[in-house]
Amino acid sequence: MSMTQITPDHAHVAVLAFPFGCHPWPLLNLACKLAWATPHVRFSFFNTSKSNQRLFSTSQVDLPDNLKAYDVADGVPNGHVFTPGNPIEELELFIKAAPESFGKAMDMAVAELGRNISCLLTDAFMVCACEMAQNMHVKWVPFWVPAPYCLSAHIYTDIIHKTYANACGNGNGGVVGGLKPIDNTLDVIPGLSTMRFCDLPDEVLQGDSNSSLFSQTLYRMSKVLPQASAIVMNSFQEINSNIITNDLKSKFQDVFYVGFLTLTLPPPPLPPSHSDTTGCLPWLDKQKPTSVAYISFGTVAAVPPNEFVALAEALEASGVPFLWSLRDNFKQILPNGFLQRTSLQGKIVPWAPQSHVLAHSAVGVYVTHCGYNSVFESIVGEVPMICRPILGDNMMNGRMVEAVWGIGVRVEGGVFTKNGMLKSLELVLRHEQGRRMREKIKELKEVVVKAAGSNGFASKDFKTLVEAISK
Numbered sequence: 207m208s209m210t211q212i213t214p215d216h217a218h219v220a221v222l223a224f225p226f227g228c229h230p231w232p233l234l235n236l237a238c239k240l241a242w243a244t245p246h247v248r249f250s251f252f253n254t255s256k257s258n259q260r261l262f263s264t265s266q267v268d269l270p271d272n273l274k275a276y277d278v279a280d281g282v283p284n285g286h287v288f289t290p291g292n293p294i295e296e297l298e299l300f301i302k303a304a305p306e307s308f309g310k311a312m313d314m315a316v317a318e319l320g321r322n323i324s325c326l327l328t329d330a331f332m333v334c335a336c337e338m339a340q341n342m343h344v345k346w347v348p349f350w351v352p353a354p355y356c357l358s359a360h361i362y363t364d365i366i367h368k369t370y371a372n373a374c375g376n377g378n379g380g381v382v383g384g385l386k387p388i389d390n391t392l393d394v395i396p397g398l399s400t401m402r403f404c405d406l407p408d409e410v411l412q413g414d415s416n417s418s419l420f421s422q423t424l425y426r427m428s429k430v431l432p433q434a435s436a437i438v439m440n441s442f443q444e445i446n447s448n449i450i451t452n453d454l455k456s457k458f459q460d461v462f463y464v465g466f467l468t469l470t471l472p473p474p475p476l477p478p479s480h481s482d483t484t485g486c487l488p489w490l491d492k493q494k495p496t497s498v499a500y501i502s503f504g505t506v507a508a509v510p511p512n513e514f515v516a517l518a519e520a521l522e523a524s525g526v527p528f529l530w531s532l533r534d535n536f537k538q539i540l541p542n543g544f545l546q547r548t549s550l551q552g553k554i555v556p557w558a559p560q561s562h563v564l565a566h567s568a569v570g571v572y573v574t575h576c577g578y579n580s581v582f583e584s585i586v587g588e589v590p591m592i593c594r595p596i597l598g599d600n601m602m603n604g605r606m607v608e609a610v611w612g613i614g615v616r617v618e619g620g621v622f623t624k625n626g627m628l629k630s631l632e633l634v635l636r637h638e639q640g641r642r643m644r645e646k647i648k649e650l651k652e653v654v655v656k657a658a659g660s661n662g663f664a665s666k667d668f669k670t671l672v673e674a675i676s677k
């Protein structure tokens with residue numbers, strides 16, 4: 207693509223989404239926020255058609271006139287049959303095809319608009335964007351969707367491997383005082399001393415050797431991110447440790463904390479086009495304050511079937527009213543007759559307006575996989591959590607919830623059992639410990655609310671980002 211001299215009136219930001227899990231939502235929200243703030247800049251949002259369909263049917267944003275969404279090819283060959291039980295396959299086909307699919311779609315948008323691309327704003331997982339931006343002689347501004355402490359884990363992958371290998375190689379399988387190396391704390395990484403090796407995403411622990419294309423891509427990401435013009439954080443600086451922030455700022459050209467992109471404080475009313483079609487909110491209106499358990503494991507994570515049954519049995523035995531966001535394909539795993547027997551006690555829906563649900567006064571506990579967005583929606587809703595981390599960043603988030611912020615409890619033994627879950631429900635909903643969690647979560651929410659105000663870092667960093675991408 208040839209580059210002409212770009213003036214603000216010519217700026218055209220290509221936004222490249224990573225179409226898995228919750229990743230496209232905060233990126234779309236960021237792009238919309240930037241587009242509203244810079245009416246003279248054009249934004250082209252590129253994402254696979256499957257992800258775009260899902261995004262636009264569930265997103266609550268109003269699309270600005272200067273932002274247009276484009277579908278890109280997903281890399282899945284025609285007639286391809288997926289191997290059952292290998293969710294990573296779709297992701298890897300996408301990664302392989304991404305440079306070509308996004309390249310073609312960008313060419314189309316440039317031709318349609320008559321404006322060359324002046325900046326690539328991409329999900330940080332879109333590692334190919336680094337080279338694309340270099341070839342196009344434009345800025346690359348990656349957006350880091352998970353928590354900043356996860357970025358630390360990624361950029362220190364080499365040190366993590368070395369330390370872990372040393373710990374394992376002490377001749378005794380690394381066991382010291384009954385603790386396995388996987389339980390050791392990550393003291394060696396600035397700001398991560400409360401985390402343990404077992405909290406790290408698999409992709410970080412596996413690293414580059416003999417690993418999946420996805421792990422290799424994330425490893426490459428940790429190497430190329432320092433070349434980016436700036437990294438944008440889906441977080442507030444105020445809730446992160448200064449050690450981590452200072453360390454990240456020393457590693458990258460610029461770090462902008464623009465706040466949580468999936469949260470608006472207070473949550474706006476649901477727009478009519480995305481109304482609560484499953485009737486969650488009216489159902490909650492009929493329940494007592496702080497009485498309901500809301501259950502959701504996000505958009506990708508799957509709880510093993512035996513644990514799933516234990517969770518259902520515990521809910522039924524507890525008598526606690528529950529609202530369960532449960533993808534339809536999981537319903538068949540529920541115990542026989544569960545749906546009929548609990549039809550008055552609970553409500554099961556395929557999709558809930560989650561941030562509104564968690565902000566409802568009837569919800570008393572959130573049973574969660576500790577997805578990053580979910581955790582912060584819970585904090586803003588002042589709802590303590592029962593944590594069953596499953597994959598990716600879930601374990602690190604769960605450690606923060608329980609050990610650092612004290613606003614939730616990890617389910618006994620780390621997996622759902624009927625008795626363990628009954629105890630956790632009792633603890634959070636009825637015990638003094640649950641009351642203390644509620645107090646702590648209120649304090650944390652206050653920090654978030656203040657950080658989101660006009661004097662917070664997010665407001666200043668957003669303005670700097672606007673200037674950076676408009677040039």
Ligand code: UDP
Nearest residue numbers: 227228504505531557558560577578579580
């Ligand atoms: N979500 C929702 N309704 C549901 C289930 C999930 O709105 O029924 C939203 C939830 O509010 C959150 C996102 O999906 O914003 C899930 O993101 P998270 O980072 O928690 O988990 P992931 O899906 O990436 O594992």
